[in-house]
Amino acid sequence: MTTKTSLLKVILLGDGGVGKSSIMNRYVTNKFDAHLFHTIGVEFLNKDLEVDGHQVTLQIWDTAGQERFRSLRTPFYRGSDCCLLTFSVDDNQSFLNLGNWKKEFIYYADVKEPEKFPFVVLGNKLDVTERQVSAEEAQRWCQESGDFPYYETSAKDATNVAVAFEEAVRRVLAMDERTDHLIPTDTVKLHRKPRSATTCCS
Amino acid sequence: MAEIMPPESARCTFFFLYDGSKVKGEGDPTREGICYFYPEETPIDLQELLCGQLAGVGRCVSELSSSPVRILRMRRSKYAIRMKDDFFWALGCSEEVPTVSVCELLDQLINLFCFYNGPIRQSYQLNSQVVLAARWALYLSHLLAGTSELHHIFSCLRTIDSTNVDPLLLLKAALILQACQRCPLVLAGCILFRGRVVSTQMTPDLTMKVMVHESETHHKALKPNGPSTSSSFGGAVSSTTVFLTMSELQYLQSAPVDRELKFYSTPNKDALPKKTRLSRTLSDTPSSESEPSDPSASQSPLKVSSFSPRLSSSDNSDSVFSPAPSQSTANPLHPASPSLEPPLSNGKKTSHEAEEALDESYYHSFHSNGDGGSRIHDEGDVSALEENSSHLNGADGDAACGTVFDLRGTECGNEESYGDKASRRGNGSAEGYQAETGDLPPLSGVSDNADEAPLVPMTLYLHRVKGLVLALLVEPLFLSDTASMEEVYHSCLASLNGLEAHLRTISPGAPAAPGLSIFAHFDCIQSTLTSNLSGRPGGAPEHPFVRAISLLHSHFCNTETLQEAIIRSAGVAIYGTRSVAQETYFLQHGGSLRNSGIPNHQDSAFSLPRKARDKLLKHGVNLR
Numbered sequence: 019m020t021t022k023t024s025l026l027k028v029i030l031l032g033d034g035g036v037g038k039s040s041i042m043n044r045y046v047t048n049k050f051d052a053h054l055f056h057t058i059g060v061e062f063l064n065k066d067l068e069v070d071g072h073q074v075t076l077q078i079w080d081t082a083g084q085e086r087f088r089s090l091r092t093p094f095y096r097g098s099d100c101c102l103l104t105f106s107v108d109d110n111q112s113f114l115n116l117g118n119w120k121k122e123f124i125y126y127a128d129v130k131e132p133e134k135f136p137f138v139v140l141g142n143k144l145d146v147t148e149r150q151v152s153a154e155e156a157q158r159w160c161q162e163s164g165d166f167p168y169y170e171t172s173a174k175d176a177t178n179v180a181v182a183f184e185e186a187v188r189r190v191l192a193m194d195e196r197t198d199h200l201i202p203t204d205t206v207k208l209h210r211k212p213r214s215a216t217t218c219c220s
Numbered sequence: 221m222a223e224i225m226p227p228e229s230a231r232c233t234f235f236f237l238y239d240g241s242k243v244k245g246e247g248d249p250t251r252e253g254i255c256y257f258y259p260e261e262t263p264i265d266l267q268e269l270l271c272g273q274l275a276g277v278g279r280c281v282s283e284l285s286s287s288p289v290r291i292l293r294m295r296r297s298k299y300a301i302r303m304k305d306d307f308f309w310a311l312g313c314s315e316e317v318p319t320v321s322v323c324e325l326l327d328q329l330i331n332l333f334c335f336y337n338g339p340i341r342q343s344y345q346l347n348s349q350v351v352l353a354a355r356w357a358l359y360l361s362h363l364l365a366g367t368s369e370l371h372h373i374f375s376c377l378r379t380i381d382s383t384n385v386d387p388l389l390l391l392k393a394a395l396i397l398q399a400c401q402r403c404p405l406v407l408a409g410c411i412l413f414r415g416r417v418v419s420t421q422m423t424p425d426l427t428m429k430v431m432v433h434e435s436e437t438h439h440k441a442l443k444p445n446g447p448s449t450s451s452s453f454g455g456a457v458s459s460t461t462v463f464l465t466m467s468e469l470q471y472l473q474s475a476p477v478d479r480e481l482k483f484y485s486t487p488n489k490d491a492l493p494k495k496t497r498l499s500r501t502l503s504d505t506p507s508s509e510s511e512p513s514d515p516s517a518s519q520s521p522l523k524v525s526s527f528s529p530r531l532s533s534s535d536n537s538d539s540v541f542s543p544a545p546s547q548s549t550a551n552p553l554h555p556a557s558p559s560l561e562p563p564l565s566n567g568k569k570t571s572h573e574a575e576e577a578l579d580e581s582y583y584h585s586f587h588s589n590g591d592g593g594s595r596i597h598d599e600g601d602v603s604a605l606e607e608n609s610s611h612l613n614g615a616d617g618d619a620a621c622g623t624v625f626d627l628r629g630t631e632c633g634n635e636e637s638y639g640d641k642a643s644r645r646g647n648g649s650a651e652g653y654q655a656e657t658g659d660l661p662p663l664s665g666v667s668d669n670a671d672e673a674p675l676v677p678m679t680l681y682l683h684r685v686k687g688l689v690l691a692l693l694v695e696p697l698f699l700s701d702t703a704s705m706e707e708v709y710h711s712c713l714a715s716l717n718g719l720e721a722h723l724r725t726i727s728p729g730a731p732a733a734p735g736l737s738i739f740a741h742f743d744c745i746q747s748t749l750t751s752n753l754s755g756r757p758g759g760a761p762e763h764p765f766v767r768a769i770s771l772l773h774s775h776f777c778n779t780e781t782l783q784e785a786i787i788r789s790a791g792v793a794i795y796g797t798r799s800v801a802q803e804t805y806f807l808q809h810g811g812s813l814r815n816s817g818i819p820n821h822q823d824s825a826f827s828l829p830r831k832a833r834d835k836l837l838k839h840g841v842n843l844r
Contacts, residue, residue, distance in 0.1 A: 047710045055399075058392040061718030080714060090388060093725060094254075 023066070023073040027097055028186050031119045032104030034083030037142040040173035041104065044082045045183055052173050057082045059090035065144055069187045076187060088122075093109035095127035099193075100186045103138045107170065112149040113141075116159065136189035137166045144172040226375060231325070231372060232364055233297060234258065234312035237356070239344070241306035247471040252747055255349060274299060275308045280522030291319055300326040307340055316767070320772040325363060328428065332359045335429040338463045338675055362432050368753070374742045374768050374803075376749045377424050380416045380432075380723070389722050393419035396715045400692055403704050407472040407678070409692040413723045422693070430691045433680055435461060435587040457709065458682045463675035513710060552606045683709065688720040738765055739832070739840045742803040750839065764792060769805045772796040776803060786825050793825035795832050797843060804841055806832035 027043040030038040039057050043049055046063040062079045079098070081091040101123050105112040116139065124132045139160050140149060153170060160166040167189070235258040241252040249816050250268040253275075257267045279291045292299045292310075300322040302309045311326040330340075333356065337343040343352060371378065374491050382390065392413045397419060410420035410427050412434050420427045432739055437458055459844050464472070679699055683690040690712060698704055740751040753762055768787045776782055784797045795806045833843045 042714065046714075049710065051711075055395055057718075058388050058395070059386075059718055061714035062721070063714045063717065080718075085390065090386060094721065154311065211799050 023075055025075045025077055025192050026187060027077045027079060027098045028100040028102060028183070029079040029081065029098045029123070030033065030102045031081055031123055032083055032140075032146055033106070033109070033115050033119075033129050035105040036104050036112050037082065037173050038083065038104050039080050041102075041140065041142060041171060041179055042078050042093070044173040045179050046078065048176070050176075052174075057083060057087075059087060060094045065183075067187070069184055069191065072187075074187055074191075074193055076183060080182070083204050087142075092122070092126040095123055095129055096125075098135075099190045100136045100138065101127075102134065102140055102182070102186060103141055103166075104194065105151065105156075106143045106147045107141045107151045108146040110215060113151040113156065113159075117163070118162055133164060134193070136193055137164065138182060138186045138187070139166045139168045141170045142166065142173060144170045144177055145174045184199075226627075230314040230471065231317055231322075232258070232311060232313055232360065234262075234299075234310065235272060235326075235356075235360060236310055238275050238308040238310075239306055240308060241276065242554070245302055255344065256353045256431050258357065258360055260353070270310075274301070274310045276454070277409070278303060278308060278310070279393075279468045290323060290734075293608075298322065300327055302330060305341070316770065318770050318777075320777040321373050321375060321772060325372075327655060327837065328363055328425075329356075329359055331425070332363070332429055332432060334675060335459070335462050335464075336433070336671070338677070346800060355802055358436065362435060368572070369766050370740055370749060370751060370753065370769065373766075373773055374747070374749055376742060376747045377427055378416045379748050380413055384726055385418075385723070388421055392432065392715065392719055392722075396690065396712050396719065397421050399711055399715070400690070400708050402711075404696075405695040405698040405701060405704055405706050407469075407693045408707060411719070412689045413720075414687045418719075418723070419604065423468070423471060426464075426472075428747075429462075430680060430693070433462075434682065434689050434691060437682060437684070439718060444561070456684050458684075459680075460680050461677055461696070462680045462693070464678050464693070466674055466676065469676050469678070547598075552600060567759075618701065681708075683712070683716065685713075685716045685720045686724070688723065689718055728816040737806060737831070737835050738762065739807070739836055739839065739841070740765075740769060740805045741836070741839070744803065745801050750841065752839070764789065765807050768807075772805065784829065786828060789827050793828060795825075795828035797829070797832070804832065804836065804843060806836065 030042060032038055034056060039061070040050060041189045042061075042063060043051065043054075052062045057080055060081050061080055062077055065078065067074055067076060079094060081087075081094070098207075103119050103123075107113075108203055120137065123129070126137070129135045136216050139156065139157050141153070152195050156170075157168055162166040167185050169178050169185065171178040171182055174181060232798070235256075237255040239253045239255050241253075242248065243250055250272045251264055254267055254271055256272070274292065275291060281289050281292075282303065288303055289301045294300055296315050296498050297312050298315060298317075298319065299310045299312045300319075307408075309326060309330060310328070310697055313320060313322045313325075333343075334340060335781045336359075337347070337352070337355060370818055396411060401421075408421040410422055410430060411418040412431060415431065415435055417427060417431070422430065431496070488803075678698060679694050679695050679696045681692045681698065683692075738751075738753055740749065740753060753765070773784055773796075775785060776796070783799070784795070785820060787794050787796070792807065792809075797804050806828060836843060
């Protein structure tokens with residue numbers, strides 16, 4: 019049993035106003051603020067958790083969804099271990115834009131094997147009664163795009179938020195295990211930083 | 221940054237604090253009165269000689285001239301002097317340092333000390349000389365350290381180089397500060413990155429003071445002297461007790477939105493004997509000049525004036541916040557509090573007299589709307605407010621929360637506010653200071669250190685994320701209010717993390733191509749400096765420029781009506797221009813100056829103003 023704690027970087031992407039900041043805040047501080055301002059650039063919070071016996075520090079990067087903040091957020095895509103593509107179930111356009119977000123991420127994060135990269139899709143604002151995107155539609159898109167796990171969440175009600183992040187961690191760990199079994203190549207892995215338990219980044 | 225730095229010693233060859241109360245009798249040795257002497261390794265005989273002579277000369281000249289001495293010149297050096305009660309400060313520097321700069325340096329030093337340690341007499345009663353000596357040394361080294369000679373000339377804030385920073389990040393910083401103000405216990409804050417200001421809601425003076433603690437915690441040179449906080453936040457959060465003057469507090473508790481601000485003079489203002497006056501005759505004159513046209517002063521024993529014609533008072537429903545409760549609740553938090561009796565007693569007095577004073581003051585403020593009592597201070601504070609609003613994009617009114625601080629005596633704060641600067645520019649440095657001291661006695665309370673301006677204990681809260689620091693001035697209650705603290709901590713943590721990541725990744729930016737012109741632009745309101753000087757290697761060609769600025773700046777400060785000047789040698793000409801809000805200096809290389817000193821209308825130096833206007837526009841400096 020290893021006591022080593024890994025730092026995993028996950029990044030939330032999606033249109034402005036779909037609730038990325040709220041999802042992060044709900045997960046890390048278990049609070050919900052209906053009057054959050056637009057995120058400018060990027061923000062992040064750390065959370066320690068244990069998944070399947072692995073001690074993990076999840077570094078959750080929240081990004082600005084508005085187009086005008088693009089140049090501020092894109093430099094921070096690099097080094098992500100997982101990408102959470104987020105839309106709002108009451109906003110069809112945000113759902114249609116998921117493909118663009120995926121493309122933008124792959125481009126700026128410089129992902130080597132995009133088809134293997136772990137994406138997780140979140141349909142937020144489950145609490146809203148007037149849906150524009152059905153669960154089936156979303157499921158279908160996830161299926162077709164690369165068998166991404168799909169979660170319907172509500173940051174306001176705290177529905178499924180923790181589950182989604184834990185799934186993200188599982189995906190990353192599964193990826194790592196697969197690569198660990200491969201014959202070592204001459205690549206240097208930079209994104210998994212061993213982290214001693216005493217230092218605290220928050 | 222390769223900039224020309226005078227040796228530290230040029231800006232401060234000597235500094236000392238001398239307590240005259242310790243040396244009363246003929247036989248008392250002078251060394252008894254020396255509280256702190258810099259450089260500390262100076263032989264005690266020399267210390268005694270300097271202290272004895274300067275203090276003696278200072279008092280003598282003050283008596284003869286009937287105005288406090290501000291500066292003493294001795295052969296190749298000069299000394300900024302400040303006297304308060306029995307205390308005597310002197311800061312010596314070499315001759316070429318502008319007089320305004322050395323006076324400002326001394327004021328900053330003293331104000332810094334009082335900010336972190338409270339009133340001077342009281343802090344020497346509470347702490348050992350050794351402890352306080354270390355603090356003087358710390359503040360002195362902080363003020364002398366770093367940055368460029370230009371920064372020292374203007375005593376300006378060190379800010380991040382905004383030319384390389386996306387303005388959206390400055391907005392982000394401002395929004396973080398506003399978010400913190402949603403907690404009513406938070407007065408104002410600033411965000412610093414690697415010792416430089418990113419965004420601030422405070423006056424430049426206050427920001428400068430706060431920055432000392434930031435660098436102190438950064439270097440871990442000294443433990444914070446206040447109750448250090450909650451381990452639940454890890455090592456990221458710390459706090460310390462600080463002391464605000466009434467005018468600072470009033471500024472913080474006034475929000476741009478809420479201009480329903482009232483200003484009450486203390487009822488006993490005219491009744492109290494003016495103790496610190498050195499003379500009963502002439503020295504009174506400038507001080508009354510500093511509060512021009514105040515008819516009520518002679519007519520009514522209860523001198524009341526509306527704080528500003530613009531800040532008219534009409535809303536009687538505003539609650540009056542008295543410092544007394546928060547101070548008494550602060551007691552358990554701050555061990556030092558019991559000894560704060562003097563300011564406390566003053567505060568209590570305020571609270572029980574406030575009621576009766578209030579009714580009348582509303583009445584009076586209605587009827588003295590045009591009277592513009594203490595106009596100089598008006599100007600200062602209005603501009604300060606405007607600066608604040610521009611900075612914050614109309615920050616919310618949470619800071620004020622509709623409360624009105626009982627501000628009697630605020631004008632008397634000895635802080636170097638804009639008003640004071642204005643008065644100094646207007647009246648010449650000696651009189652400016654005169655006006656300040658002239659204002660001091662009225663607020664003197666009732667106790668032995670009656671001459672100290674009341675300082676209100678507040679808490680400075682620091683949240684550090686690597687090189688980034690959020691510094692908040694909060695009510696002392698804040699530290700005991702776990703819910704508020706957690707709220708503030710968690711509401712800004714993610715944003716601070718993000719801002720730090722953004723600022724860290726900003727490359728310093730390629731140094732501007734060495735153009736043909738160099739300029740320096742000083743914003744007097746925000747106390748910031750913009751220049752294309754920094755980042756250049758060498759510095760030799762800039763030295764004349766800096767010297768010329770030093771000279772011109774002195775002239776601008778001494779001559780209120782002077783707006784433009786050209787200073788030249790055979791090889792180079794430098795143009796300087798100033799307005800109420802800024803000072804700008806410009807030098808153009810190349811193009812031989814067709815002149816050797818005789819006035820000539822074809823002199824290319826005369827085209828400098830036009831060139832400056834053209835060239836500086838692209839740097840965002842508009843001289844038109």
